[in-house]
Amino acid sequence: xxxxxxxxxxxxxxxxxxxxxxxxxxxxxxxxxxxxxxxxxxxxxxxxxxxxxxxxxxxxxxxxxxxxxxxxxxxxxxxxxxxxxxxxxxxxxxxxxxxxxxxxxxxxxxxxxxxxxxxxxxxxxxxxxxxxxxxxxxxxxxxxxxxxxxxxxxxxxxxxxxxxxxxxxxxxxxxxxxxxxxxxxxxxxx
Amino acid sequence: xxxxxxxxxxxxxxxxxxxxxxxxxxxxxxxxxxxxxxxxxxxxxxxxxxxxxxxxxxxxxxxxxxxxxxxxxxxxxxxxxxxxxxxxxxxxxxxxxxxxxxxxxxxxxxxxxxxxxxxxxxxxxxxxxxxxxxxxxxxxxxxxxxxxxxxxxxxxxxxxxxxxxxxxxxxxxxxxxxxxxxxxxxxxxx
DNA sequence: AGCGCAAAGCTACGGCCACTAGCCACCAGT
DNA sequence: ACTGGTGGCTAGTGGCCGTAGCTTTGCGCT
Numbered sequence: 271x272x273x274x275x276x277x278x279x280x281x282x283x284x285x286x287x288x289x290x291x292x293x294x295x296x297x298x299x300x301x302x303x304x305x306x307x308x309x310x311x312x313x314x315x316x317x318x319x320x321x322x323x324x325x326x327x328x329x330x331x332x333x334x335x336x337x338x339x340x341x342x343x344x345x346x347x348x349x350x351x352x353x354x355x356x357x358x359x360x361x362x363x364x365x366x367x368x369x370x371x372x373x374x375x376x377x378x379x380x381x382x383x384x385x386x387x388x389x390x391x392x393x394x395x396x397x398x399x400x401x402x403x404x405x406x407x408x409x410x411x412x413x414x415x416x417x418x419x420x421x422x423x424x425x426x427x428x429x430x431x432x433x434x435x436x437x438x439x440x441x442x443x444x445x446x447x448x449x450x451x452x453x454x455x456x457x458x459x460x
Numbered sequence: 461x462x463x464x465x466x467x468x469x470x471x472x473x474x475x476x477x478x479x480x481x482x483x484x485x486x487x488x489x490x491x492x493x494x495x496x497x498x499x500x501x502x503x504x505x506x507x508x509x510x511x512x513x514x515x516x517x518x519x520x521x522x523x524x525x526x527x528x529x530x531x532x533x534x535x536x537x538x539x540x541x542x543x544x545x546x547x548x549x550x551x552x553x554x555x556x557x558x559x560x561x562x563x564x565x566x567x568x569x570x571x572x573x574x575x576x577x578x579x580x581x582x583x584x585x586x587x588x589x590x591x592x593x594x595x596x597x598x599x600x601x602x603x604x605x606x607x608x609x610x611x612x613x614x615x616x617x618x619x620x621x622x623x624x625x626x627x628x629x630x631x632x633x634x635x636x637x638x639x640x641x642x643x644x645x646x647x648x649x650x
Numbered sequence: 651a652g653c654g655c656a657a658a659g660c661t662a663c664g665g666c667c668a669c670t671a672g673c674c675a676c677c678a679g680t
Numbered sequence: 681a682c683t684g685g686t687g688g689c690t691a692g693t694g695g696c697c698g699t700a701g702c703t704t705t706g707c708g709c710t
Contacts, residue, residue, distance in 0.1 A: 272705085272706095273657095273658060273659070273704095273705065273706080274658080274659080275658095276658080295485075298695090298696070298697085299696080299697065299698085300695085300696075300697095308658095308659075308660095309659075309660065309661085310696090310697085310698095311659085311660075311661085311697095311698080311699085312658070312659050312660075314697095314698070314699085315657075315658055315659075316658090319697075319698070320696095320697070320698090374616075374617075374620060374622065375620065377620075377621055409635065411627045411632065412627075412631065412632045412635035412636065413635075415614070415617075415623060415629075415632045415636070416610070416614075416632070416635070416636040416639060418613065418617060418622075419609075419610050419611075419613035419614035419617060419636065420606070420609050420610045420613055421609075421613070422613040422616070422617060422622075423608065423609035423610055423611070423612040423613025423614070423616070424605070424606075424609035424613070426564075426612070426613070426616070427564075427605075427608060427609060427612060430564060430565065430567075431567055432564070432608075432612075433605060437601045437602075439605075441602065442601065442602045442605045442606070445599065445602035445603075445606070446602065446605070446606040446609065449603075449606060449643050449647070450643075452643060452646065453639050453640075453642060453643040456642065456646070457639070465687095466687080466688095488666090488667065488668085489667080489668065489669085490666085490667075490668095498687095498688075498689095499688080499689065499690085500667090500668085500669090501668095501669075501670085501688085501689075501690085502687070502688050502689075504668095504669070504670085505686080505687055505688075506687090509668075509669070510667095510668065510669090
């Protein structure tokens with residue numbers, strides 16, 4: 271019987287995929303082990319239990335989302351940057367609901383936790399979106415929180431089927447982006 | 461040994477309280493039974509398992525939030541109605557995070573499910589807020605979704621400690637309400 | 651090539667969970 | 681007072697996380 275050749279990263283990625291497929295709450299050591307062709311206790315050689323595994327999935331999700339935002343927003347500003355960032359977040363949450371759920375449910379254990387840096391990069395992208403609107407510096411933090419709330423709320427409500435089906439959700443999302451863009455433009459030039 | 465005199469409503473309320481205290485994910489039949497002075501299997505005489513119990517907590521939460529919104533918004537319109545509704549939601553989520561988590565994680569099983577009606581009443585209050593702004597009828601649904609997203613996102617991020625502590629969260633919330641009010645006013649009178 | 655040793659896999663186990671089966675005692679209605 | 685339904689119980693199953701300890705593998709070093 272050859273060895274499986276696992277490292278923490280492989281386990282984390284397999285677990286993240288499973289969480290996206292069946293939901294984070296359904297994730298278990300057994301199902302991850304099964305996918306990797308291994309018995310459950312073997313995973314503890316690479317990962318420090320289910321809580322640690324979830325934390326690693328959260329970090330992976332934050333890193334991926336940060337990368338996606340950075341890539342998508344290259345050279346954009348103002349409304350284009352806002353619309354692109356928003357769509358990137360929404361798409362990521364729809365394609366990776368398990369990773370995103372892990373990310374939102376996690377908090378860094380300390381300043382050296384890689385999750386902290388990854389989350390900061392995501393927040394940095396949101397801040398970058400707002401640089402295109404000439405806001406009062408004191409308003410910057412409020413605007414970031416408003417933007418996060420709107421995107422996070424919309425995406426989570428959408429993935430949990432919180433919206434009725436009858437009206438197109440894409441239209442509502444576009445409307446919300448326009449609403450925020452107009453508000454930020456007006457706030458920036460009063 | 462006298463009987464405990466339980467009914468489904470007692471069990472649901474006790475479970476909801478516990479969920480608020482220790483988090484919905486930590487809720488278990490054992491801990492509910494212990495609080496009610498009863499062994500865990502006895503609960504199955506009143507409630508059809510943990511999933512059913514969670515569903516009942518969700519319904520309770522939606523009913524309570526709907527009542528709170530109705531009461532708080534009596535006779536208010538426009539910005540006052542918006543600010544009051546928003547603050548009501550935020551306060552409810554902060555005081556009853558377990559109930560709210562159950563509500564957002566649940567979906568009605570059918571049209572006769574009491575949860576469906578309760579959720580509709582909450583949505584109705586949001587729609588009532590928007591009646592004070594003279595929106596195009598086609599925009600109404602988008603505005604409801606935007607409002608829900610913002611409030612839901614803000615409240616869940618706040619309860620999961622998603623915001624850094626350094627800037628006052630109350631200020632950010634007030635800023636967001638003002639932002640939405642201005643946007644809706646501008647949209648209603650273009 | 652062969653040897654040694656760390657590490658990666660395994661089986662076996664303990665404790666907690668949800669949930670079921672089946673028993674017993676209490677209280678209500680006649 | 682009897683009787684039947686009902687609310688509580690104990691016992692038990694299967695699943696989960698996580699630990700202990702064993703076996704085996706395969707790399708590095710002589």
